[in-house]
Amino acid sequence: MIIDRAEVVVTSPDRNFVTLKLTTDDGLTGLGDATLNGREMAVVAYLADHVVPLLIGRDAHRIEDTWQFLYRSAYWRRGPVTMAAIAAVDMALWDIKGKAAGMPVYQLLGGASRNGLLAYGHASGKTTDELFDSIRSHQEQGYRAIRVQTGVPGLKSIYGIASNATYEAMEGVRYDHEPAQRGALPAEEDWDTRAYLRHVPTVFEAVRNEFGSELPLLHDAHHRLTPIQAAQLGKSLEPYDLFWLEDVTPAENQEALRLVRQHTTTPLAIGEIFNTVWDYQQIIREQLIDYVRSAVTHTGGISHLKKVLDYAAQYQIKSGMHGPTDISPVGMAAAMHLGLAIHNFGIQEYMRHGAKTDQVFQQSFTWENGFLHPGNNPGLGVELDLDESGKYPYVQAYLPFNRLADGTVHDW
Ligand code: GCO
Ligand code: MG
Numbered sequence: 435m436i437i438d439r440a441e442v443v444v445t446s447p448d449r450n451f452v453t454l455k456l457t458t459d460d461g462l463t464g465l466g467d468a469t470l471n472g473r474e475m476a477v478v479a480y481l482a483d484h485v486v487p488l489l490i491g492r493d494a495h496r497i498e499d500t501w502q503f504l505y506r507s508a509y510w511r512r513g514p515v516t517m518a519a520i521a522a523v524d525m526a527l528w529d530i531k532g533k534a535a536g537m538p539v540y541q542l543l544g545g546a547s548r549n550g551l552l553a554y555g556h557a558s559g560k561t562t563d564e565l566f567d568s569i570r571s572h573q574e575q576g577y578r579a580i581r582v583q584t585g586v587p588g589l590k591s592i593y594g595i596a597s598n599a600t601y602e603a604m605e606g607v608r609y610d611h612e613p614a615q616r617g618a619l620p621a622e623e624d625w626d627t628r629a630y631l632r633h634v635p636t637v638f639e640a641v642r643n644e645f646g647s648e649l650p651l652l653h654d655a656h657h658r659l660t661p662i663q664a665a666q667l668g669k670s671l672e673p674y675d676l677f678w679l680e681d682v683t684p685a686e687n688q689e690a691l692r693l694v695r696q697h698t699t700t701p702l703a704i705g706e707i708f709n710t711v712w713d714y715q716q717i718i719r720e721q722l723i724d725y726v727r728s729a730v731t732h733t734g735g736i737s738h739l740k741k742v743l744d745y746a747a748q749y750q751i752k753s754g755m756h757g758p759t760d761i762s763p764v765g766m767a768a769a770m771h772l773g774l775a776i777h778n779f780g781i782q783e784y785m786r787h788g789a790k791t792d793q794v795f796q797q798s799f800t801w802e803n804g805f806l807h808p809g810n811n812p813g814l815g816v817e818l819d820l821d822e823s824g825k826y827p828y829v830q831a832y833l834p835f836n837r838l839a840d841g842t843v844h845d846w
Pocket of ligand 2: 654656680681706
């Protein structure tokens, strides 16, 4: 099982995706997701110029050895570009191994630890009424856990608010909940932390009054707060019993979470922009978080994220793998196989892809009664239709950024 072809495929059906496709000498193929939202072409270059030439002739069975070789031989370690590239190779090799064994990848990881994966969706609205409609529409789609984001009075547009969060999003035909926008420059948004901190608890109070105490609710602060502001928010949301509060601080400074923890029992989720176990070392050891938000795509693949999650399990910390639309169907499949196999699964983020994306990537997962399952096809269960993908060339797109009222750039 020698790797004899490696291709990097860039396609933009509803948004940009980068996929690595490996082919072995006996004709098995494997896919890996390498999509890094807004910086896609950096990973394409890393893969095409520096990784693909190293893969040809290697034994496709040697997943761990290939991972260690790519990580250590580069000398320059970690970082989103490097780790997304290594992740793609790792996923593609697990896909191939599954096909060689005639088994879905979750079987190779130890088999299913549960029947399906509880998933949460993104409800949002500029106003409370719009938000309620969006929550209802998500419940109709089967979601049993819901992330809640709303507009803040006085702010024009903020992270997480779809321009139409109900019907079109439900049909999967629009990408208005997708923060990256096509164009030559990133969009500018505005931000006011005090207004946000005043407003959010009133929204959760209204949602609990309308939808009751049972529904698991989540919220994403998207890295915008200082530790003391994060502590304040966690405390003010305690009465509404959140499943988790996500990315309260930028968290490059892991120690900052100590202060947040001292003040609130609201569960914390962090890590969608982390790349290795080192980014989690302190927050896991000191039990400063409750959920690991890494995506397989951005954290070195199935092999590395499993190590992070096994480490987290020692502290009763669970998975909450990142699953926005910028994780391709291949990356989502990898998350589902891993989530099904590990013991400390928590919840899976799941935003539906658009119809064009679903044609480019043929998938075999199921979504029933609020639960995902990766299916039982050998490997990851996703195939890439190259004729379809070829119809959609790369389009420049950027994530937005924030400015405060006085013009200062703020975390987005
Ligand atoms: C989430 C995330 C995303 C990111 C996006 C950036 O919790 O799903 O915060 O919406 O903003 O993935 O590329
Ligand atoms: Mg997030």
